[in-house]
Amino acid sequence: METAITLPLMVLLLLGFLAVLIRIEAQVELDAATGLAAAAAVSAPAGSPLSSVYAEESWHGTLHQYPYLEPGRLQGCGAYQPDQSVTCEGTAILDYGKTPMGMVVPIPIELRSTATAWSSPYRSR
Amino acid sequence: MVVGVFLLLLLTAVSASVYTVQRSAAVTAVAAAARVAAGGGRGATGANTPDLVDALATAVRVMSRVMVGTRLRQLPPSSPCPPLSSIPSREVDVCATTAGDMVTVRVRGRPAGPLSLAGLDWSLDVVARAHAVTFAP
Numbered sequence: 001m002e003t004a005i006t007l008p009l010m011v012l013l014l015l016g017f018l019a020v021l022i023r024i025e026a027q028v029e030l031d032a033a034t035g036l037a038a039a040a041a042v043s044a045p046a047g048s049p050l051s052s053v054y055a056e057e058s059w060h061g062t063l064h065q066y067p068y069l070e071p072g073r074l075q076g077c078g079a080y081q082p083d084q085s086v087t088c089e090g091t092a093i094l095d096y097g098k099t100p101m102g103m104v105v106p107i108p109i110e111l112r113s114t115a116t117a118w119s120s121p122y123r124s125r
Numbered sequence: 126m127v128v129g130v131f132l133l134l135l136l137t138a139v140s141a142s143v144y145t146v147q148r149s150a151a152v153t154a155v156a157a158a159a160r161v162a163a164g165g166g167r168g169a170t171g172a173n174t175p176d177l178v179d180a181l182a183t184a185v186r187v188m189s190r191v192m193v194g195t196r197l198r199q200l201p202p203s204s205p206c207p208p209l210s211s212i213p214s215r216e217v218d219v220c221a222t223t224a225g226d227m228v229t230v231r232v233r234g235r236p237a238g239p240l241s242l243a244g245l246d247w248s249l250d251v252v253a254r255a256h257a258v259t260f261a262p
Contacts (some may be wrong), residue, residue, distance in 0.1 A: 006127050014134045021145045028149045032156040036255055039160055043258040054256045057227065060253030062156070 001078070012104060019101040023109070026069050026094045030113040033063035034074070035089035038117035041077040041086045046119065051079050055088060063090075068098040083121035089114045127180055140240035140257055144247040147191050151217075151232045154187035155253035158230040159245060163255040173259045175228045177202035177221040184219045194237035206233040218250060226257045258261060 040058035044050035047066045057076030074093035080086045090113050098107040162180035163173050168226060181199045189197060196216045200206065206220040217234030231252045 003127055007130055010134050014138055017138050018141055021141055025145050025148055028152050030251065032152045036159060036253055039163070040256050043163060043256050048237055051184075058253075058255050061227070061229070062252065065251060089183060 013103045015101050019096060019105050021067070022096070022099065022101060023094065026092070027065060027111055027113070029065070029069065030090060030092050030111050031115070033059050033071075034088055034113040035115040035117075036062055037074055037077055037090065038086055038088040040114040041105065042080060042119040043090065046082045047079050049079055052077050052078045059088075059090060063092065068095050069093070070095060080119050082119055083116045085116050087114060091110045127238075131204075132191055136240055140238050140247070141218070143238050144236070147188075147236045147247075148249060148251070150188050150191045151249050151251045154184040154219075155163055155230045155232055155251050158184035158254040159255040161230055162228040162230060163257045165205055165258060173257070175221075175223050177223070177228075179235075180221045180228070184232065188217070188219075188232070192236050193233075198234075206231050209233055209235075209250060223257070228257055229254050231249055248259065 023032045037055040039061040040054040041051040044054045059074050070093045072093055073092045077088040092111045093108050094111055095108045139211045151207045158180040162175045162177055166174045185199050186196050203222055204220055205222055206218045207249040212218055212234045215237040217236055219232050220254040221230045233250045235248050238244045
């Protein structure tokens, strides 16, 4: 009787613990991708629409590893002027339903990350 | 039986925790390495050439502190990482390539962990991409 109660509880506890680990890991990956996107935006020529193109390419190229972390929107990575900053905000959906942890976290969670990069005052092209 | 299951679940949790730390280090490593590569190399001709050599060294340095018992293999610059199936257990490959003006740094392999059983080992396949910065003469 005690075993029938204890074992499922222990498995649920383990799944909950793994869900926390995945949440942390997903945030690390989103932070890294958004940081790279901001850096990519200021690597484009100043005042150019290429900033958002570079940022999107870096962001999607970095954030595509696992099916349970779906990239959402990337905003704010537009054109900049020399010696100004670019602040990008990225979102992603962490879908536990695509993992065994969906048993303890049945609903998707939206993650957010913000990163700022400063452009060089001498950047002209 | 309960004690045995408890110990097994505890070992799984510890193993997952170690893997999370290793994976976080790998993500940090490829992001840092991509920025190094995008910044350009040394010397007069290096301004518009991605610095793949220092990028690879940066990635290995960041990961080496948490990849205990794992062989970190730094591939030559511009060499793509081999498929995961051909990388032996307890080995992680680091590679950096360029395609156009885009730099790609990848970490792929199976790091050593507390629960490194055949078929149950955790695998890593992390990538970061960045545009190389170009400068006018």
